[in-house]
Amino acid sequence: MTTSTNRYNSIQVALHWLSALLILFMLVMGTFALSKLPNADPAKLMALRGHMMFGGVILLLTIIRIIWRKISEQPPHATTGNAALDKLGVATHVSLNLLTLLVAGSGIGTAMQAGLPGVVFGGEGSLPPDFSIYSARIAHGIFTKLLFALIALHVAGAIYHQFVVKDRLFSRVWFGRG
Template structure:
């Protein structure tokens, strides 16, 4: 194992196969959600959950399940720590914590909004999730607006996460990015 000038090892142990699978599954689901979200029609009073809106609800239900499994896996199978400088370690922990918070909050807010509209959120179109807010709830409706704003925050955090991975690969030339690659 080689070290850089500061003495930090240039090689970091890889994530396990399940962690990689869940990471890339969430990436695919988030990408699908952003595409569907950008192309689906605006939601107004009386809008029915059909077409792209139904797809958004279905992919969102799958995303919630995947994120829950990913968090449980992460808590029960912690990865080997990357060898980072103290500053990069703090930035990494903060960025990852914010990503997890947004990955939980954005779908939950969308689910609460769907519930307030009387829409059913189902995993794979079969397993119904319970309502998070009563039908007609003004708070549930407001959650839809917050959902939209936080989706952009999540998008920015994902951009920061990607920039960090590329920084490790092309500037620091360490193995941090390779930890999550298949």
């Protein structure tokens, strides 16, 4: 697709920043709060309810972002002048979406394996003593660590573009005329 734009459209910008905030919130919540609460603590149910609902929103936003990217006009990929870094940038963006889908999928898998919808939303039964007995929970933990690492790489790349390459990359993914 040829393009005449040098920035992302307002819908993509809004989806990007809303997704970024929700994903960071969920990663921090899951890693530093939810995982520390014992499953016997009544507060765990409320925390899981929020985690599952926000996870569903992130999954929906990610699917919308992927579809919107396919059907809307896109600026060309940002370049650094280094072919390897340019390929890494493209791979990182694809991987961020893929890992976000894998985190959501493994979260859904954990919920299904542990019977969480009935427990968390229906008050039926109780939480298992430990979620680590579920293979999907193990995958969820691995995928979230990888997602943290990719987000760090993404942020480092954006900072490199903005302050080393000085290509005003941030203006491509912010509101307004840039």
